Amino acid sequence: MxxxxxxxxxxxxxxxxxxxxxxxxxxxxxxxxxxxxxxxxxxxxxxxxxxxxxHLFTSDRHIIQLINELGLSSKMRWIDSQVGLFHGGQVYDFVTPLDLLRFTPLSLPNRLWAGLVSVYLQRQADWQKYEGITAKEWLEKYAGKSVYKAIWEPLLRSKFGDSYDEVSMTWFWGKMRLRFGSRPKGMQKEQLGYMEGSxxxxxxxxxxxxxxxxxxxxxxxxxxxxxxxxxxxxxxxxxxxxxxxxxxxxxxxxxxxxxxxxxxxxxxxxxxxxxxxxxxxxxxxxxxxxxxxKYQSALCLVLKMKRPLSHIYWMNISDPSIPFVAAIEHTNYMPPEVYKDRHVLYLSNYLPLGSPLFALSQDELLQKYLPHVQRINPEFDLDWVEESWLFRDDAGQPIITCHYSQQxxxxxxxxxxxxxxxxxxxxxxxxxxxxxxxxxxxxxxxxxxxxx
Ligand SMILES: Cc1cc2nc3c(=O)[nH]c(=O)nc-3n(C[C@H](O)[C@H](O)[C@H](O)COP(=O)(O)OP(=O)(O)OC[C@H]3O[C@@H](n4cnc5c(N)ncnc54)[C@H](O)[C@@H]3O)c2cc1C
Incomplete structure (x- = not known):
């Protein structure tokens, strides 16, 4: 044919x-x-x-098998992830269950409860039962409003921007299963995969x-x-x-x-x-x-810098006054030597098509983001930025709403x-x-x- x-x-x-x-x-x-x-x-x-x-998760079996079949497995690097959360003007590590216990903006009972809810969700096998409820509704009800607001709303925003409250609980359940499945057995840390050479x-x-x-x-x-x-x-x-x-x-x-x-x-x-x-x-x-x-457009400003912004690879932003939803510092994952000792930072956004941010030029966007990047690291200066790029994809993220299977x-x-x-x-x-x-x-x- x-x-x-x-x-x-x-x-x-x-x-x-x-x-x-x-x-x-x-x-x-x-x-x-x-x-x-x-x-x-x-x-x-x-x-x-x-x-x-x-990056890849260790549970991404279809692509890993394809990479093996194509003779590229020697190029794969599996590296411990460094996940964090910017909350209340401070950067918190969010890698191991212990990091959750150290997250003092929540009370100790709330931290313990958040841990239990995560483990509960990771053990559920039936996604259908979550189809009719949004992640926001379910998490506010069962994890509590303060836990939802501090930890999980930023995660939803980091993927869906302002459509975060329409997202079905099935999507959230899937994320919890995936992240759990990507931790090697017995290990607290998660490993993420990247190809040497991209x-x-x-x-x-x-x-x-x-x-x-x-x-x-x-x-x-x-x-x-x-x-x-x-x-x-x-x-x-x-x-x-x-x-x-x-x-x-x-x-x-x-x-x-x-x-x-x-x-x-x-x-x-x-x-x-x-x-x-x-x-x-x-x-x-x-x-x-x-x-x-329906999709959210992805808008990414990529900065090549002389110095690192933080020690975190993936930082969700728990502050709606900041005009981007995540700061992903690629060189806190792949070493800067790969990029001639330069540091690579993605400032990520998921936006609806009509967002006013799309009207800004690359320089205007950089100027808009700059003071907020300084809130993450007050030493950050425009001088650090040697080069920048702006990328957009209007089908960046399908919005997974309730009863999605029927559509x-x-x-x-x-x-x-x-x-x-x-x-x-x-x-x-x-x-x-x-x-x-x-x-x-x-x-x-x-x-x-x-x-x-
Ligand atoms: C911000 C962001 C971060 C991501 N991070 C990760 C990650 O960490 N790990 C991961 O596994 N995945 C990640 N993804 C998702 C991953 O990149 C996609 O799921 C995957 O690449 C989609 O591949 P696709 O072929 O299905 O669709 P696409 O990549 O969208 O391919 C569709 C192709 O169709 C072409 N096209 C459109 N119109 C026409 C036309 N008229 N004629 C001909 N061609 C046309 C487009 O140019 C495009 O090349 C991320 C995506 C985004 C946006």
Whole structure:
């Protein structure tokens, strides 16, 4: 079969790799100049770095197996995580259960109670029972308002921004299970995984394997439309740069007329709001489900600095007056030597589309954030910042609301031969590279089952 894959992120590349292994003729169409989607990278100090902070958990078995299969396991580094919380003007460690006991802003009974609630949730196996209640409601009721406010609201905000109070308890339950599962047995500390050289290695290896198996990978090739004839997907229309292939360092010029690529099957891995525009023939009941998927945009300001901000890798911010939700200091995880002794800090935000922060330039945003970074470390100065980058992704985080399972669209769309595999369909787990690998493998299995 001839299969067109829309989107060259982790899901699209994995699907293409799996389908090419099955002997199909595949072609990947990616709108950006680089592959990798949300996990894509940019050059920093002679190596590469994710546009958005990335790590793996030890429980991320699908991606770990893929990394092994591709012969990249020697590149994986598993490093103790340093998690913290900025609360009341102070940085608190939040790595081991003992750190929770030392968290003096809460009374001792509340600290003990918070620990018990965490252990209770980690031991629950039935996610369905949490579908009808928000995390805020459940946690306020069972953990208490002060525990919720001090510890868990910042965690929810760090993922969902101002939509934190809409998030289903099922999502929160999943996070607790995941973090518990990622601690090696008997160990109090959590280990997180990163690739020496960045996850670009995985992306590049997938591209190489797809090509070795006879597949094609086009970048700078945004798909505009799925071609449908008599209820069947027969091709896709995409914009071709006049150079046909991207020439490194050169900006692309575009043909005015999109080109049609004929095929038997299409797998789209783009966000739901992009997919609805591409396939206007989809029936309204399916489009209704696609439109139900709401996302928070991710906005990340990355700073390359002369000095470290703190000793924490992942710092949730428990202070709504601070205009970012987490400070992730990558070089408190991977050593600064990797980046020629420079320190890398991500200031992270999850925002609704209309947020006024999007109207700010990179410099304006830096100026806005600056006094707040100084609250974390009063010595911090603009002088420390040697270079900065601003990245945005409008499908950064699907908002997992109550009864989400009823709204997840089927991977098989009502149009014959047209399939969808995107991050809004990962449930009850949360989006992440591991689950995009799984999505890619799963969709390849489904295509094989229904088309061959
Ligand atoms: C801020 C942030 C932090 C994260 N941290 C982690 C982490 O620590 N660990 C982890 O495992 N995961 C993390 N993730 C999530 C992880 O990056 C994603 O779950 C995963 O990369 C999604 O892959 P995907 O292929 O499903 O989707 P995407 O990466 O969104 O891929 C979709 C692709 O489709 C392309 N596309 C869109 N429109 C078109 C079009 N018209 N034509 C052609 N192509 C198109 C896009 O450019 C993109 O490349 C993070 C994500 C964000 C935003």
């Amino acid at each position: 001839k299969i067109g894959i829309i989107g060259g992120g982790i899901a699209g590349l994995t699907a293409a790799y799996e389908l090419a292994k099955q002997g199909h003729e595949v072609a990947v169409f990616e709108k950006e100049a680089e592959l990798g989607g949300q996990a894509s990278t940019f050059p920093v100090e002679g190596t590469r770095l994710e546009r958005f902070y990335h 996850f670009q290695l995985l992306i590049a290896e997938l591209e190489k394997r797809i090509k070795e198996l006879g597949g094609e990978v086009y970048t700078n090739a945004p798909v505009e439309q799925v071609v449908v004839k008599e209820g069947k997907a027969t091709g896709l229309k995409f914009q071709v740069p006049s150079s046909r292939f991207q020439v490194p360092g050169e900006s692309s010029t575009w043909n005015l007329e999109p080109e049609t690529w004929n095929c038997n099957v299409i797998v789209a891995t783009v966000p739901s709001f992009v997919f609805t525009e591409m396939a206007p023939e989809l029936p309204s009941y399916y489009v209704g489900k696609l439109r139900h998927a 997840v669209p089927d991977h098989r769309t009502p149009i014959q031969g047209l399939y969808l595999a995107n991050t809004s369909q990962i449930y009850p787990e949360d989006r992440g590279m591991n689950y995009s690998v799984h999505l890619g493998q799963k969709i390849a299995g489904i295509v094989h089952q229904f088309q061959v």
